[in-house]
Structures are given as structure tokens and as C-alpha cells.
Amino acid sequence: MQLTHLLRPTALEGMRLPNILTITPDGKKSGEVIGRTIYIYKKDGAKALDTLRHEFLEYILTYELVAPYKKLVNKLITLFEEEMYVRKEKLIEKILKAI
Numbered sequence: 459m460q461l462t463h464l465l466r467p468t469a470l471e472g473m474r475l476p477n478i479l480t481i482t483p484d485g486k487k488s489g490e491v492i493g494r495t496i497y498i499y500k501k502d503g504a505k506a507l508d509t510l511r512h513e514f515l516e517y518i519l520t521y522e523l524v525a526p527y528k529k530l531v532n533k534l535i536t537l538f539e540e541e542m543y544v545r546k547e548k549l550i551e552k553i554l555k556a557i
Contacts, residue, residue, distance in 0.1 A: 476517050489513040
């Protein structure tokens with residue numbers, strides 16, 4: 459319910475919502491985002507809600523800003539691997555002709 463409220467004023471409606479888990483506090487962090495899951499480590503309701511808001515924004519920024527970079531890097535890796543395959547095959551053919 460809180461995430462739906464957070465989404466309402468934005469253009470992000472329809473976005474895949476993250477999972478939310480409340481975990482026993484460990485004293486080190488208030489919360490964190492790992493993958494598609496928001497972990498909240500605060501027991502106090504108001505502090506937990508503040509942490510949820512913060513971590514939700516972290517999730518949105520990661521989704522909107524980091525994901526496109528990952529897609530770009532993965533595409534570059536694929537293109538590089540294809541180029542290296544072609545070069546390797548050409549080199550093998552040259553070596554086979556030489557021996």
C-alpha cells in the first residue's frame with residue numbers, strides 16, 4: 459500500500475514493484491536494496507517508513523539509471539565476443555594453410 463502511494467504522483471505507475479522484507483535490525487544499516495528486494499531493518503514504524511521511502515527511491519534510480527548501462531555493457535560484450543570469434547576463425551584458417 460505504501461509503495462502504491464509512493465508511485466501515484468510519478469510517471470512510474472505500472473513499473474514492476476520490488477519485494478519488501480522487514481528483517482531484524484542488525485544495527486549497521488537502516489535498509490538496503492538487493493536486486494528487486496528492499497530490506498528494511500528498522501522496527502520503529504516511522505523510521506521504517508522513512509527507510510522504505512529512501513530505499514524505494516534507491517530502487518527507482520537503480521532501475522531507471524543503472525539498468526540501461528547494464529544493457530549497453532552486455533550488448534558491447536556480445537559484439538566483442540562475436541568479433542573475437544570471427545578473428546579467431548580467420549586466424550585458424552591462416553594457421554591451417556601454413557602447416
